[in-house]
Amino acid sequence: MNKNIISKIVVLVVFLTSFSLFTFAQDSKKQPKLLKRTKFVSEKAEFGSGGTISVIGAPVGSIQIEGWNKNEVEISAEIEVQAANEEDLERLAKVCGFFIDGSVLHLKVISVGTHDKKYLKKMDKKFPKRLRGAPYRVDYKIKVPFFSDLEIDGGRGDLNLSTVEGTMRIKYLESNAKLNLIGGTVQATIGRGDVDVTVATRSWRGRFAEIQLVQGNLNVWLPNNLNANLTAKIIRTGKIDNTYKLLKPMRRTKFTNTAMMAKAGHGGAELSFTVGDGMLKIADFEKPSK
16 A cells, blocks of 8 residues: 555545544434424525635535526525524524625635534623534535536535536535536545445546545446546455446556556546445446346
């Protein structure tokens, strides 16, 4: 195992550990028969193609991002709080949610709530200590211009990304993720979960895509007649299940159960898929396996 791979593992483990701090309080303070309250919030902001949208998710909650042909960002959020009584619900509802910051070049969607002590002190100096770390979640549905750069930081929850082309950086602690990719530059790191990546174009329009999963199952769906260079690796335990017949070994290498360096078609952009512990499946989405 070379130093580069070892350093990547260290980075992934540090990321997984650090983000767990945000959810530890919620997990450790779960109580039976809590009351729930849900509110819906929608916001719109003018935003042109080519800018950057940053989404900082809640410790628990899903993020769905879809590209569209409007020069604006539309954010719909479902915010759920839990408490033992109505009075506490009211207090939590006032501090849990999100706010928008930035400009027409860089828009930030920032989740706020009981995991952030500094924010709580700023918003409510008399906020009860017993409610710090109280469970809440924010589920986002966000529409952005097709050509946008994205920065996504999430905790635990589903991730769904489609029809966006740009520079995308994704970090998620735990997710069942569906990434429908059409191009750009993609760097995604997910701690654990099941991840489906669909390369929806035969010739990748961009520099590269690098998807890393620490623990779980990574399914890679490729189109017929793909033109790309592809690398697939299992770092510790697990195996690669490749049924995509158009991949050919390159650089005098051989395919194994844990490593592949391949060329598809005429070659092209570098597509890299790495799993720490788990399964990595590569298949043709235009010819579903029986």
